[in-house]
Amino acid sequence: MDSNGHSASHRIPLPLDLTWGFGLVALLCLATGWLTTPPGLFYLLTTALYLSVSVLVIRAWPEARDFGWANRATLLRGCLIIVLVALAPFADQLTDSLWLYGWMALLALVLDGVDGKVARATGSQSEFGARFDMELDALFILGLSVAALALGKAGPWVLALGLIRYAFVAASHFLDWLNAPLPESFRRKTVCVWQIVTLLVAVLPPVNALFASITLATALALLVWSFFLDIHWLYQRRHPNDVH
Numbered sequence: 001m002d003s004n005g006h007s008a009s010h011r012i013p014l015p016l017d018l019t020w021g022f023g024l025v026a027l028l029c030l031a032t033g034w035l036t037t038p039p040g041l042f043y044l045l046t047t048a049l050y051l052s053v054s055v056l057v058i059r060a061w062p063e064a065r066d067f068g069w070a071n072r073a074t075l076l077r078g079c080l081i082i083v084l085v086a087l088a089p090f091a092d093q094l095t096d097s098l099w100l101y102g103w104m105a106l107l108a109l110v111l112d113g114v115d116g117k118v119a120r121a122t123g124s125q126s127e128f129g130a131r132f133d134m135e136l137d138a139l140f141i142l143g144l145s146v147a148a149l150a151l152g153k154a155g156p157w158v159l160a161l162g163l164i165r166y167a168f169v170a171a172s173h174f175l176d177w178l179n180a181p182l183p184e185s186f187r188r189k190t191v192c193v194w195q196i197v198t199l200l201v202a203v204l205p206p207v208n209a210l211f212a213s214i215t216l217a218t219a220l221a222l223l224v225w226s227f228f229l230d231i232h233w234l235y236q237r238r239h240p241n242d243v244h
Helices: 014-036 040-060 069-093 095-122 127-150 156-172 186-202 209-236
Strands: none
Touching (some): 014 040, 014 069, 014 095, 040 069, 069 127, 095 186, 127 156, 127 186
16 A cells, blocks of 8 residues: 555556646647637647646656545646646737636636645645645746736736746755745735736736736735745744855
């Protein structure tokens, strides 16, 4: 038996999970192409994003363990997010299909809680699963930020909503104390959800640029405040040898 309670004979190989994920992404691309006729670059971006996520998953997941149903739920949501992110730069070309984009984004947001419930129900919570879910949230936020910019709902500054997380990760490669684990935070989760909700609302057709910019600027201010608190907390608890 592995740590998820699966016998070795019933373990599903990780490449098989990634294969059905790629098949789902392909079906979503076909449906998107039929409904919105996006440019060819959309298909290239979708493929590149899925392959990148797959490589990262393969590198991080222990080969001897079953992927687990919670992570499969996360992968399912990830397929939808990847298509939305790849479509984001062309959001201004969606016209009548922009409502569909908004509904798909809402579905991705609703599905965010499914993997956690499955993990608790099956006793398969893991550090990998939490990180997998968090990174997909970060990718989702970046994609919605690009969509808001493409639609003219906000200026280039809106990309900061999606890039600050990646700037933090980049900085952690040079400042070891940033890699220390952070405690669970309701504030952090709330700010993340607020980012996604304000971005989701901003891309909807009836929402004008002024309203979108105000709400997105509020989300950005909350995000900067949240990161400041976390960085300050980490800095206060750094080890002297971590400061270079």
